[in-house]
Amino acid sequence: MSFPPPTKKKIQLTFEDVVIKTIPQQRKCCKKGPVEQSKVILNNVSGAVKPGQFLAIIGASGAGKTTLLNYLSGRQISQNLDKQGKITVNGVERSQMKGFSALSAYVQQDDILFQTMTVRECLEFAAKLKYKGTLQQQLQRVDDIIKELRLNKCQNTKIGGPLIKGVSGGERKRCSIGVELITDPSLIFLDEPTTGLDSFTATSVCETLGELAASGRTVISTIHQPNSDIFEIFDQLMLLAQGKIIYFNKASLAVDHFAGLGDKFRCPELSNPADHFMTIMSIESHEVEEDLEGDRGVRKTPAQIQEEYSERIKYFHDSYQKSPLKNDHKSAYPGIEPIADSDVSQNHVGWCYQLGLLLKRNFLNTLRLPQTSYVKLIVTIITAIFTIILFQNCDGTIQGVQNRNGALFFMTMTIAFNSIQNIILIFPDERPVFLREVNNNMYSVSAYFFGKVIAELPASLLTPIIYGCIVYYAIGLSTVFAWKFPLYLALMVLIYSAAGSYALIISTLFADKQLAVTLTPVLIIPFMLFAGFFVNQNNIPIWLIEFQYLSFFKYGYQALMLNEYTDLQLECMNPPADKLYEKCDPLGDFDSPQTLGESAIALGAMYIGCYCLALICMKLLSRKYD
Ligand SMILES: Nc1ncnc2c1ncn2[C@@H]1O[C@H](COP(=O)(O)OP(=O)(O)OP(=O)(O)O)[C@@H](O)[C@H]1O
Secondary structure: OOOOOOOOOOOOEEEEEEEEEEOOOEOOOOOOOEOOOOOEEEEEEEEEEOOOOEEEEEEOOOOOHHHHHHHHHOEOOOOOEEEEEEEEEOOEEHHHOOOHHHOEEEEOOOOOOOOOOEHHHHHHHHHHHHOOOOHHHHHHHHHHHHHHOOOHHHOOOEOOOOOOOOOOHHHHHHHHHHHHHOOOOOEEEEEOOOOOOOHHHHHHHHHHHHHHHHOOOEEEEEOOOOOHHHHHHOOEEEEEEOOEEEEEEEHHHHHHHHHOOOHHHOOOOOOOHHHHHHHHHOHHHHHHHHHHHHHHOOOOOHHHHHHHHHHHHHHHHHHHHHOOOOOOOOOOOOOOOOOOHHHHOOOOOOHHHHHHHHHHHHHHHHHHOHHHHHHHHHHHHHHHHHHHHHHOOOOOOHHHHHHHHHHHHHHHHHHHHHHHHHHHOHHHHHHHHHHHHHHOOOOOHHHHHHHHHHHHHHHHHHHHHHHHHHHOOOOOOOOOOOOHHHHHHHHHHHHHHHHHHHHHHHHHHOOOHHHHHHHHHHHHHHHHHOOOOOOOHHHOOHHHHHHHHHOHHHHHHHHHHHHHHOOOOOOOOOOOOOOOOOOOOHHHHOOOOOOHHHHHHHHHHHHHHHHHHHHHHHHHHOOOEO
16 A cells, blocks of 8 residues: 655755764863864765655664764754754755654654554554544544554554563554654654564565655665665665765666776675675675785785775765766755745644543553552562561560561561662653653653653552551551551551652663662662661761751651550550569650651652652653754
């Protein structure tokens, strides 16, 4: 099935004299000049891609393909790179244009989709947030995309992942492309769309890209190792080596162009032209050639091989510059018109609508991955049983008081770490999806954030309540007043929430979940030491004393102690005359500068404060585009 012509204006993307190089790092503390030389990644790259063209960018690893694609698409380039050059869209400088993203789409190399959603749900989610029109039109758009991308058979199959069996690699890639096609962009960028796919599936994905281009869209893609069938599909071919263009014109003319540069660059008959170009463009193959030569004569040093390789690339580059095939970026595609403001208007849905869709997705995700909830429940029950075994029947003797104190601290610690463990992976796991969607203007960072917080509420309430209900009476905590038990549960919920809010900050700051998990104990345990259980608070060094006010362990433990011992008469407080107990005063010995109410307020304030901080971190870290 072929695609209908784009509903938006056709696009010619022109780039002139693009130079991207690294900014040399200055030596710290002293100004003795740069430590390293600036490295040129893209060297004076110019060209134009016109409507109806499918441009494939091919080059050896490190040639600069991804850097060029990112620069052309307007994605953020690292801060340590200096960028120069002019990019125009239908004759208008892109830097002067508003809403370029409304006309273009970028399909990332990895398929970043929600594993629990079906193909149709992924497309509907994108359509409801991005496609301008009524709900009926949005659903119609989804139906069209499903047909055009041949996703009918798998439309109700889940995307799948490590825990769920899902669609095939090719279907997943098509779904990723479909999500980006929802807004009907006229310009489509793709980063290595065939990576990880078998030859047949890769060819079929490229056929789809060819069809998209044939419908009048402009398609630009980096491609890794295309087979000869895929090579046939390319309309335009750009060969990049050492950051220079060595060929940029019709793919079908490339073989003859290189044959004209010397017999050694002629593509052998019946070989895949793409493989041949990769061979003559890469330093590794040049090294092999030199090794073979070396076996027959004098071996060359690596520096000589590098120099010869650079000369070869310069020869290709100079020949291309002089060739009549040099891409003519000055000519304009007939009928191309400047982009008007009305062409780039985007669909804006309200914050509450975004939140509603995100909440629905989060709850569906939890329901469709029940294993995670079961594991959390089992862990909670096991730790509760463990608590009971250790601290059962805390009586009124001095030993009983010691056990009771230990039990209260153990509960604070257990529920806090349970929360940290549950929250720490929430964000790193979803970070790629979040970054893709938020940078595609699908929703605001705050809508995503509150969607996550609200979706976590059931776990934040149920986990401490289940744990508390199991252990409270079993270990014999105070029953002198009926309100002590519900107050205890409320405090456990507060401790769980405050600890989780700390973990949320850590999880937003670290992109790598392994790093987040590894660093968590180091970042959390110091707060535990200030709780007043291990070290009396009067013994904390003066320069560390302020840290105790940031410890949710301190306020949590303090509040549980005050709740437990206030008005509780124990045997050891007034020992019977016939028993040789020492008199004890659990609260007198415990240093609690704050009251129970103040401790609860401190926990609540930490929860709110940390969530605000996590939201700010998330907003700052979500900026990925220029
Ligand atoms: N931010 C950066 N700082 C320093 N060097 C960089 C930076 N980004 C890219 N480079 C370097 O620029 C060169 C081109 O990188 P790029 O990722 O564009 O290559 P590529 O052709 O896409 O390679 P691959 O096919 O392996 O992904 C590489 O040598 C890379 O190390």
